[in-house]
Amino acid sequence: MTYSVRIGGTTFPNPVLAASGTWGFGLSFRRVSDRLGGIVTKGITLEPRDGNPPPRIHEFPGGIINSVGLENPGLEAFRRQVLPAMDKLKCRVIVNVAGFTPGEYATVVGRLRSRRVDAFELNVSCPNVRTGGGAFGQSPRMVETITKAARSRTNKTLIVKLTANFVDPVDTARAAVNGGADAVTLINTLHGLALGQDGRPFLGGRSGGISGPALRPFALFCVDRVAAKVDVPIIGSGGIMSGQDALDFMNAGACLVQVGTASLVDPDAALRVWLELKQTVPGSRASAWEDIVGRTRRFD
Amino acid sequence: MTYSVRIGGTTFPNPVLAASGTWGFGLSFRRVSDRLGGIVTKGITLEPRDGNPPPRIHEFPGGIINSVGLENPGLEAFRRQVLPAMDKLKCRVIVNVAGFTPGEYATVVGRLRSRRVDAFELNVSCPNVRTGGGAFGQSPRMVETITKAARSRTNKTLIVKLTANFVDPVDTARAAVNGGADAVTLINTLHGLALGQDGRPFLGGRSGGISGPALRPFALFCVDRVAAKVDVPIIGSGGIMSGQDALDFMNAGACLVQVGTASLVDPDAALRVWLELKQTVPGSRASAWEDIVGRTRRFD
């Protein structure tokens, strides 16, 4: 029996990935990275970015709001300094890419030809920057344009990470497919605002993105909805903390899942999710996931 | 100094309302109802409805998901049996109305001429019924049509309760204003799915609506966003549990707030929210809320 999952040209040894922005570049906890299905890097932009002023994180019951604002070293420093260090990772590497024009996505994707990069995840859904990012993800047309632009520059596996902020992800998932995506990730963080006692926005970036268990039932709804309507592999993301949570997303239709906020609480979380998930799978099929992915719809 | 707030033709003695579906018809806890700014009834439809099969409620960290499915006695029974009993209430009464065609909204609104009804809240955003309801709220055009239809049948204060499920509430708020609404309520519950261990949907209605503190930062974001872009009075709703939460929504731009899920935990919650909110207000202005509503945008 195999636990592996194939998307585009990439085979992931198991379906649990570390989510973008919550795992750095996979280097801090290699003992975990190397046992996961793969890791997704922090979002990379063409130019380096300092990110948003502090505070960048706020808590509310069941979740957090972050406004990191895509702090990253930029394409060139990533290529020259970070990527070589990632050579020692033994897992699949997905590079998360953000941009402010479709051309920027294409450029970043086009220049990362290293074999160390297995796939790209186009982040058209980051709510923490004023222009581009999140706004793109709310327009199916822009999603298609960006995906096409990136597709034309790479043969690697191409994933588009979608938002459900004020847009039906069914529409943007279709757009991503039309643009040539191999898979979609559902969902990125949801817009969130937190205020201080005097009414002033608490976060340095004014508002931020909601993640953690509070996001889970909405994310799960989105996965189920897109799975029912669009024929595309789905990577589930939103509040996954346990093997049962991961199983829920797979039942709803995801073939891979990402663990984000949970890793902030415990760096072993993603690995624990994988080990717990593995426990729940009966060992009788050629592929462990055959009976599991999309199971929920069989009860309809 | 006054704590009252005026919307359309209705003056609310204070800005805290009990939210629809979480306060029945205000009769169970009159000692609370009578001290609130007002109460919003359970959603009323033209025909009686049994609602969804159980279970109708599920918990997740920081929130709940409900799929009551608009169980209600229908317009006629409401008019004949419930409304007379509500005569003894000493507070403002807003009747929440749901429908499956624009005409149904209009009919319900048109037939409720009783002076006991101060205002209507058109629920174009209930996620717990397959057709109509939620789907309407995702289309600005439908929102406008429904609002117009209702407006043509009543002179009472007209509020439209909007969703942020897969639609930008800025667009639907504008539509509501164009249709003749006096105010909008932001936001109704967000779609949520919960699964059992075997992948089967947990709720009898399959999926449901997320409410409670987990919804709060997203709801607050929506209020702030609409307040910045649309010139319409806003009633805030989503996870309000304390006076500080209510103040947050007013700072973000709401002139009234609704307390929903908190009342399920403690029937005194809405009253407590009001008393706590009152504490936070400096007593120096003609209207207590002058300096408070929309304060957040002054920091931009």
Added chain:
Amino acid sequence: MKSATSCLAEIESHRQLADGIYSLWVKAPRIARSVRPGNFLNVRVADGPDPVLRRPISVCDVKGWSVRLVYRVVGRGTRMLSRFQVGSEIDLLGPLGKPAPRPPEREVVICGGGIGIAPLLYLVRDLVGRRRLTVFLGAKNRSELILRREFGSLGLRPRLATDDGSTGHKGPVTEPVLAAAAAARHAAVVACGPRPMLAELVRSLDPVPVWGFVEERLGCGSGICYCCALPKKSGGYIRFCQEGPVVRLNGVLL
């Protein structure tokens, strides 16, 4: 119905009765004064919103100003409840639910299974002397046959059943109940226990009236949220927290 309020009650004693089953006495004069058999309390187990909702627990007994709850740890909420210390305060909403009606029949058969024994004690206390009672209590094993002494001190001799035969009849408690109730043709049955037990009683005893405590998933417990639908045989639902928790099982779908 009087509208319920929440109150903070001091915990007077809190101990384990059997594996995972706890007995909690709280000092709650207002509740003790007004609570009726069949009522339940909605208990706040967290001081924040996780879990958001209260947990409904039936009143097991009342003595002076004190109220007793007996509960089984089945998940996160009841586990949190089990950690409350003597001397600390607990937030209770109630009494909630409709008082259990006294069956008009002169003869009443009581059937409690597992943790379902607990809510029957206070109800039986009310019926003693008013009806001819036969009490049947069943559980997995001897140690989970809780509250035997309390039933005994009401002058009753409960007939016992355990799955493992460690005490009384070996097998489900429904077996001795069915034998007895079939004999007593004019009896009513009042039962509390797992759904399959309740369903079996209704099915096998038909048309004998069976009243039962049902455990439904609640939202508010106080009638305002319509989250507690119990399907009626005739279609539609009853608002369980208002019409129950003790309902005539013959009329509902279990």
Added chain:
Amino acid sequence: MKSATSCLAEIESHRQLADGIYSLWVKAPRIARSVRPGNFLNVRVADGPDPVLRRPISVCDVKGWSVRLVYRVVGRGTRMLSRFQVGSEIDLLGPLGKPAPRPPEREVVICGGGIGIAPLLYLVRDLVGRRRLTVFLGAKNRSELILRREFGSLGLRPRLATDDGSTGHKGPVTEPVLAAAAAARHAAVVACGPRPMLAELVRSLDPVPVWGFVEERLGCGSGICYCCALPKKSGGYIRFCQEGPVVRLNGVLL
């Protein structure tokens, strides 16, 4: 840096030092072995996700296999922490953060304000005998001047200051510090306390190097989330949980 793991550590003692200030000893051999002055632990205070994040607490002292944390209750998380019982286990992630560098200067002035006294103890233990130390401790009042005995048993005579004058200098601890440090021109200062205190030291002592423990809002504490930005004077941010918590304050915006 070695990558951190979480572990369950048994609580050996837990007591109140002053109003709202607690001392916690845990048995954590792996941490005790590897922790360095300046390191902190990220403490899980809830068993569910409310609050979601851990709470960072500096290591105050180490003895054998045991680690001491001293903290002040300021909000929900620290209040939950204060309720942990002796004998129970607590989930700790660490050691985290960069070990505090030993200032190259021969003379070091230590300045602790309020709860900021706590992280300095372990650091001072490391410096004793290696640098000439002058220790200044300040607090609101005498009872909040914590850990005086511990500093004393290192052979140091801390100079004290209280806001209310109940012990030592009456007024902010910065006053005696500034007097002394201005005299010692080649000293470095290591400080921990409220931001205004730190800012005042940097401003008044310029260009004397001031090293300080800063309290920034953290996400992971382990370098993977970029939520802990501390603005540099030269623009941009340092990733505080990796470069701190002890940083050269002269280079950052407080």
